[in-house]
Amino acid sequence: MEAQYRPEVIEPEAQQHWEDQQVFRATEDWSKPKYYCLSMFPYPSGKLHMGHVRNYTIGDVLARYHRMKGYNVLQPMGWDAFGLPAENAALANNVAPAGWTYANIDYMRGQLKRLGLAVDWSRELATCKPDYYRWEQWLFTKLFEKGLIYKKMATVNWDPVDLTVLANEQVIEGRGWRSGALVEKRDIPMYFMRITAYADELLNELDNLPGWPERVKTMQRNWIGKSFGVEIHFPLLPSPSLTPSPSPSGRGELRAADAGEKAGGAGGEGAGQGDVLKVFTTRADTLFGVTYVAVAAEHPLARQAAVGNLELAAFIHSCKQGSVAEADMATMEKKGMDTGRKVYHPFTNEAIPVFVANYVLMGYGEGAVMAVPAHDERDFAFAQKYDLPIKPVIKPVDAELALPLAEAYVEQGVLFDSGDFSGRTSQDAIEKIALVLKNLKLGEKRITWRLRDWGISRQRYWGCPIPIVHCPTCGDVPVPDAQLPVVLPEDVKIDIGSPIKKMPSFYETTCPKCAGAATRETDTMDTFVESSWYYARYACPDNAESMLDERANYWLPVDQYIGGIEHAILHLLYARFFHKLMRDVGLVSSNEPFANLLTQGMVIADTYYRDLGEGKRQWINPADVEEREGVTVLKADGQPVTVGGTEKMAKSKNNGVDPQSLIDQYGADTARLFMMFAAPPEQSLEWSDAGVEGANRFLRRLWKTVYEHVEAGEVESDRFDLSGLTPTQHDFRRMLHTGIAKVSDDIERRKQFNTAIAANMELLNALVKLEGNDAQTRALKQEALEAIVLMLAPIVPHICRSLIAALKPGACLMSAEWPVVDESALVCDEIELMLQVNGKLRGKIKVAADASKDSIEQAALGSPDVQKFMDGKPAKKVVVVPGRLVNIVV
């Protein structure tokens, strides 16, 4: 055995061996339990960042651990290869997105291999390849035919200078990131996936996912947002500016929820006499406190009221400014304007003003709300600003409201000033009010979802083409199977806007139905679509005949999915939705894609930037800045930079720290060990260079310890006599086997690798201190070193491969099994108990492990440490916690 630990030698050797022997190649094998271990695939942004190292090491530890426990393990890897950054890079560097992407994939694949991951590379896939996305197109056509994909108008960010649609990320402080122009909202037709049809199942199935973190399930529940409420119809007073025109069916509907779905938005236009304004509320108990009604700027009533009202039209137009991002909408100043229209209160017949308000969302409920300033914070602020009445109608069950209200009282309570409903509790009143409204045909109980259908159209180039042909006679025609895939041209030149929109060779085609001249859809799909089913394709990436085959049902569901917490809602919800879609077209038999989920915390780092004006920022990498006399400056020019927040490492903020130098300097094992040791997987990890040295030191120490042990000669294991251990030896062996139990539990159940590593460090520390060179001690050390090396193998596989071979000539890590706890080693006949007086630690005693409660109490009361603090007072109470402590209360 080599005296020196040389990762630069043993790591490439181990990786070459694993590759040559194809040891991680997975095949369907029904004789063993299967374990499908999947880490979220990377976007090929250029090079690996620390988040990747963390993510893939966690997955690798679990994959290798389960392999040692006898599972048939699959751990695949691929590339989430479509996306916006490729177009940005193409613009910046004058290269084609495809070439840039493929070069990044090649580079990053090399980096991943250098990490020594137990990945089955034969299953590698890239979502930008036609053999992958053709199945996405195929599924699209099936869903389109089933009505689960439909077209409707949707609002996007529009850059009026570059004449292009902007992603939310490209809107900085309300301006386009390149042009600096004020962004506007614009409605365009898009394809939508009907995820709301699965809302109930997506919500209910969360209860059948015990392997998911509670916080993720809570976030998804809140996102889906099932709320039970009441739809209330407020009859409209005739418009003063319109001549009454009774609708043919009697009472017309001024309803907005699905107005957009009929692409032209015809629903509700021409509302006149006898119409109603529908609102949705979860607080029908506050109905008597309504002092105005507010509608969204896009609501048909607002549009109609603006006809001939220049001021209102201007206000509605001003609501069009700014981005569509909900965070922006929610934090902007609440503004509104009276439409001049009024509605009747359904019970009091009072006339109530209708406002247009920029805080009412068209996409939720009916796009209209009843405003109750006394019992809703936003309505309260709005009413104060516009001097609208505040009418309290709910008070606490056991108290009176302090009037006038200083702030909204938002709790439920008891009704007053509410006609026949006064005196009822909120819950009771909601039921009763809904019933009365129903009898009056002015409303009813309704369930509303916060979840909206998923708009998947993107006006971008580097994505999967939407397989639709627009025919002037046949309309939207899905591309037939035989003509799939619709291949995205890769040899393009990028400037502002998508090149395929200017490429007749792409979009000019004939209609699959009538063979007449037609045009292809030039929008591409949201990249979330690709990442919603890749986990299933890994089971059969080579299948050229169908999307999935029976192998998918062998491997699915994924036993362990690992990825960043930032994907807790969107990606994970879309993937769950897709799994159900694939189930319902007969492709998979399970209900959920991921049985167990580990959401790793973010790797975060400081951000630095310089303002370039017009809302543009140049982000500077942490590696390129330094402190000079208390000022943070760019190393290159010595000029100051602005210090931003500590945020997740991201390409867009250029705050990623390159793990490559870490690997180059110390090797993959040190990088892996450090990442696993620095913080538990679910916590966010603030990057710092410190600590890497310590991880490397531990590996050198481990190597040296094994080296010295091996060099001392072969161990005569047949002279290992368990019954003849000295107390010290017995203590050590108990520690070893307690440690094995702890490490197993840490990895398998707790998934807390930092403490698993700490336990191994403690074992090694104890082993080094263990004195003696007799056969007993040597055998004990042999047992301990083998166990430590095997327990560390999932985390630092390269060094452990060398060490196990040195410890047990002929042994191979790839066939090694996880150490087993020897229960007999855990036996202990004396234990230590803490002594407390009034909950404060005052001493400790040793008692027999099987001592009775009485004898423990006596021993505790007799202890001088305790008596000193009892002041001669009698014990009021003695609490004995078996195996832990005794607390004496005086």
Added chain:
RNA sequence: GCCGGGAUGGCGGAAUCGGUAGACGCAGCGGACUCAAAAUCCGCCGAUGGUGACAUCGUGGGGGUUCGAGUCCCCCUCCCGGCACCA
């Protein structure tokens, strides 16, 4: 703004079911080895007071439940993630 999460020594973190706060590591300090340095090895290392045994305080802030709270409950502050076109 809304939803979810977090805060423990100089630093990363540990304390798994309400029961010894600070495991393990980093940094620092002292010592051994060395001509010297690096590496390695040994020891110390929350704060305050005390020569010391030890005592008091201490888990973001305030309150509560309990024999006992880092852990449970209520209120607050700050930080992080998500908010549907970043992935």
